Amino acid sequence: MPDTQAIYQDLLTHLRGAAVLGSCASVLGWDEQTYLPAAGADHRAEQLAVLAGLTHERATAPRIGDLLAELEGGGELGAPNSAMAVNVRESRHSYDRVTKLPRTLVEELSRTTTLAQTAWVTARKRSDFAEFLPWLEKMVGLKRQQAEALGYSGGVPYDALLDEFEPGASAREIAATFAPLRDELVKLVDAIQGSARRPDISLLSRRFPLEQQRQFAESAAEKIGFDFQAGRLDVAPHPFCSGMGPGDCRLTTRYNPQHFPGAFFGVLHEAGHGLYEQGLDRAAFGSPMGETVSLGIHESQSRLWENFVGRSRAFWQHFFTPAQQAFPEALSGVPLDDWCAAINDVRPSFIRVEADEVTYNLHIMLRFELEQPLMSGDLPPADLPAVWNETFTRFFGLIPPDAAHGCLQDIHWSAGLIGYFPTYALGNMYAAQFFDAAQRDLGDLPAQFARGEFQPLLGWLRKNIHSRGKQLRAGELVQLVTGAPLSHRGLMAHLHRKFDPLFGLA
Numbered sequence: 196m197p198d199t200q201a202i203y204q205d206l207l208t209h210l211r212g213a214a215v216l217g218s219c220a221s222v223l224g225w226d227e228q229t230y231l232p233a234a235g236a237d238h239r240a241e242q243l244a245v246l247a248g249l250t251h252e253r254a255t256a257p258r259i260g261d262l263l264a265e266l267e268g269g270g271e272l273g274a275p276n277s278a279m280a281v282n283v284r285e286s287r288h289s290y291d292r293v294t295k296l297p298r299t300l301v302e303e304l305s306r307t308t309t310l311a312q313t314a315w316v317t318a319r320k321r322s323d324f325a326e327f328l329p330w331l332e333k334m335v336g337l338k339r340q341q342a343e344a345l346g347y348s349g350g351v352p353y354d355a356l357l358d359e360f361e362p363g364a365s366a367r368e369i370a371a372t373f374a375p376l377r378d379e380l381v382k383l384v385d386a387i388q389g390s391a392r393r394p395d396i397s398l399l400s401r402r403f404p405l406e407q408q409r410q411f412a413e414s415a416a417e418k419i420g421f422d423f424q425a426g427r428l429d430v431a432p433h434p435f436c437s438g439m440g441p442g443d444c445r446l447t448t449r450y451n452p453q454h455f456p457g458a459f460f461g462v463l464h465e466a467g468h469g470l471y472e473q474g475l476d477r478a479a480f481g482s483p484m485g486e487t488v489s490l491g492i493h494e495s496q497s498r499l500w501e502n503f504v505g506r507s508r509a510f511w512q513h514f515f516t517p518a519q520q521a522f523p524e525a526l527s528g529v530p531l532d533d534w535c536a537a538i539n540d541v542r543p544s545f546i547r548v549e550a551d552e553v554t555y556n557l558h559i560m561l562r563f564e565l566e567q568p569l570m571s572g573d574l575p576p577a578d579l580p581a582v583w584n585e586t587f588t589r590f591f592g593l594i595p596p597d598a599a600h601g602c603l604q605d606i607h608w609s610a611g612l613i614g615y616f617p618t619y620a621l622g623n624m625y626a627a628q629f630f631d632a633a634q635r636d637l638g639d640l641p642a643q644f645a646r647g648e649f650q651p652l653l654g655w656l657r658k659n660i661h662s663r664g665k666q667l668r669a670g671e672l673v674q675l676v677t678g679a680p681l682s683h684r685g686l687m688a689h690l691h692r693k694f695d696p697l698f699g700l701a
């Protein structure tokens with residue numbers, strides 16, 4: 196009679212080995228974005244391709260398949276949401292996924308990703324789509340091969356890619372959630388555009404010295420609970436958060452001395468991701484119980500801290516005086532309400548990462564609309580700039596002046612991250628629902644923020660979301676924690692609550 200516990204421990208050891216190796220690649224990936232000299236890019240591509248191959252070999256080891264089969268056949272996994280049952284169920288999901296991918300494809304994707312990103316950086320700088328096109332074609336080709344290898348139902352290759360970021364999600368379901376959100380957002384944007392109230396956003400472009408920005412952002416991240424003994428903040432051209440493993444979570448941002456919000460809200464956003472990583476069960480590292488649910492849930496954490504907390508008036512009731520002390524030249528004499536209006540300005544713009552809370556989701560829907568035909572082959576990559584501009588005009592009433600402000604603006608496609616974008620808008624919807632539920636449980640959150648108390652909210656997120664690992668899929672988690680399924684309604688209610696008074700809407 197095989198000992199279930201012994202087999203299970205053997206499985207965990209194997210999973211952890213693959214995760215530790217994968218986390219080594221994360222360190223190199225972080226270094227590539229922060230300190231790697233440009234001339235080292237080719238060698239880094241080789242290093243990462245070797246690690247991707249080795250990680251793949253470990254994650255697809257036949258021994259893992261054997262252990263899973265033994266555990267599944269033994270019938271002693273306990274309740275469906277027990278740690279063992281979850282680890283077996285979710286390891287099976289990812290094992291079946293990775294074993295479908297040939298190692299040569301995994302290595303080729305890794306190598307192409309590093310090189311295509313380098314090409315994209317130059318192409319975007321010159322706003323030269325033709326220069327990036329061969330890489331985009333190569334990447335789309337590889338991602339289509341990946342989708343074919345993974346398999347999909349209903350003739351939608353895009354679903355195979357979505358599953359990597361939002362397990363179990365389908366393009367059809369996402370489209371059904373996005374449709375009413377889009378209709379209501381367009382109405383709200385129109386109403387705001389028609390409002391006579393325009394905040395004075397010149398406040399945000401005064402002089403904000405870099406070193407003071409860094410100190411102020413770090414102190415805010417620390418105040419909301421980010422542990423700098425287990426993480427750090429560095430400068431990179433593209434802000435991100437990378438959880439390397441227990442006790443090591445890296446945040447990045449970029450500073451502009453003439454613009455306050457980019458770095459500050461970027462840090463709050465990435466710190467929100469970081470709080471999720473830091474809230475995972477360290478002892479469960481390498482197993483699904485120690486992993487985040489999905490990118491949509493990950494994004495819900497960053498958006499919640501960035502927008503629902505960081506752009507609220509209550510947050511600035513606490514932080515505005517220290518901000519005035521840190522930036523006396525820019526902020527002395529500025530009324531709190533003017534500041535809150537400025538950081539919550541809404542206007543259609545070209546660049547997604549600079550978009551406000553209201554128009555942001557439209558940027559996501561545009562990408563979602565284009566990625567699906569890119570993957571099915573209905574949209575040849577060469578036609579992307581024209582189709583992008585046409586769609587953008589339909590969504591925003593603006594024509595992008597060049598590719599850098601259009602289809603070349605995001606890193607994702609050069610990084611092979613097709614199917615990733617929808618998780619941003621899902622995250623906004625999840626965030627609204629989580630915030631409402633937290634408020635029901637914790638009482639007057641704004642009053643707590645105004646007193647500089649963020650621990651109750653963080654504790655609630657830790658208990659209800661972070662500590663659960665992959666125990667539940669995103670849809671189940673939202674249902675359990677908020678008492679309702681995913682819907683656009685919570686987000687729209689939040690946006691109206693906040694922006695109707697700011698813009699004097701009925």
Ligand code: ZN
Pocket residue numbers: 464468494497
């Ligand atoms: Zn994010």
